[in-house]
Amino acid sequence: MDESGELSIGDVVAATGLGVHALRFFEREGLFPREIARTAGGRRVYTRADVEWLLLCNRFRASGMPLATLRAFVDLVRAGPGNEPERLALLREHESAVRARIAELDACLEIIQHKVATYESHVQAGTAASLWNP
Amino acid sequence: MDESGELSIGDVVAATGLGVHALRFFEREGLFPREIARTAGGRRVYTRADVEWLLLCNRFRASGMPLATLRAFVDLVRAGPGNEPERLALLREHESAVRARIAELDACLEIIQHKVATYESHVQAGTAASLWNP
DNA sequence: GCTTGACCTAGAGTCGGCTCTAGTTCCTAC
DNA sequence: GTAGGAACTAGAGCCGACTCTAGGTCAAGC
Known part of the structure; x- marks a missing residue:
């Protein structure tokens, strides 16, 4: 972690309680509203917004939302503004x-x-x- | 079904909402407090008490109790009187x-x-x- | 320049809880 | 006596949601 708000996967693990495997799995499954950036060496670089999102996800998940529904929501977000009523x-x-x-x-x-x-x-x-x- | 309170597996399916496969699975897994009797032809014969038990199980399950815990409870019941405090x-x-x-x-x-x-x-x-x- | 530890990938494995398959048998009614 | 449906068995398969494995790569410190 540095002061610029860029976080390593380890930082995000500490901040969210999710495991590294889970984070990579989430990314593969398209469960982030934005692409996760990479360093020159290919390592993931998260932002605080990503952590916010994951914390919200944790709530959704803890309340029984299946990943498929989460994905549907993410897809709406990724589709950009205009579909807020659907969300x-x-x-x-x-x-x-x-x-x-x-x-x-x-x-x-x-x-x-x-x-x-x-x-x-x-x-x-x-x-x-x-x-x-x- | 007859008037004697003996029920076929189909009757129990209708009464509990569980499937035939689930009922056989429950039996294999030792989730009945008593042995399920069989006809001469090998078919399961349930009683109303079994149905009561299954309805209670449904409540336990619906409230998130894992089968392992249910099994632990069943084991106590099968062990006979004396362990009520544990139950x-x-x-x-x-x-x-x-x-x-x-x-x-x-x-x-x-x-x-x-x-x-x-x-x-x-x-x-x-x-x-x-x-x-x- | 080498160790150490965090990180990478693709893909396999796990777990709970059923659900289904395949092939057979039982039983009731015609 | 045969058709049809309900039941039987052992065992395989499935689903969701991770979790782990194998075999590397990257980056900081000595």
């Missing part, structure tokens, strides 16, 4: 997918809590032996 | 994993919403062209 639609779709997932998890959580409560009271009462042994 | 611990652990996942998704959702809001206002203002084109 917005994609984001909204993901937003509602995440909401749905949270709702599903909430529903599951309720069942699990019920199961936990059942085990708790039976274990406390010493009657646990009857669970799953009807 | 409870496993369930509690999963419960907190689910809570953590929900919290993570909530955090991501916030970022996504922010992104959506940004795009919304820019698209409305007709200034979208500047997004991702600094």
Whole structure:
């Protein structure tokens, strides 16, 4: 790393938590909105904007967005200005997918809590032996 | 299906949403707390308790529990009465994993919403062209 | 000029969780 | 007794998303 904002792959690994393999994989898969520059010796030179992008990607990924969807978004960005409504639609779709997932998890959580409560009271009462042994 | 509560694999597919392949796979992997009986001709005979179990499994799975964890739980059940505290611990652990996942998704959702809001206002203002084109 | 360590490529391997294939058998109805 | 569908087995294949391997190259320090 230097003061000019140019970052090596190692810097980006440290900044994003992604591995070197993952970063190279992302590049091969066209998951960067811009081309990653190279040094004369062929090494990747990232910028802070790339790191910003990767951090956003991390959020998208952590919220269950598949790489294919990420790629679709990147493709829109790479296509340049003019398709913002499409990007917005994609984001909204993901937003509602995440909401749905949270709702599903909430529903599951309720069942699990019920199961936990059942085990708790039976274990406390010493009657646990009857669970799953009807 | 008959009135005795004995179910064919097809019945179980209909009742649980799992596929025949998945059911056989589950059995091979030891994911049933009891052995599945067979007819004289070698066909699987399930009971309503098996279906109950599978529906619970579906919830566990939908909440992100890996098969390995499910297997650990099944192993405890198969080991018979006496280890209920361990089962409870496993369930509690999963419960907190689910809570953590929900919290993570909530955090991501916030970022996504922010992104959506940004795009919304820019698209409305007709200034979208500047997004991702600094 | 040589070591060291970070970096490069293309491509193979891994892992979880199914899903499908191929070939066979069972069973119900005509 | 045969057609048809549902079921059986063992094992291969697939998908997503990396992760690792093999065999180099590059660049800084001694």
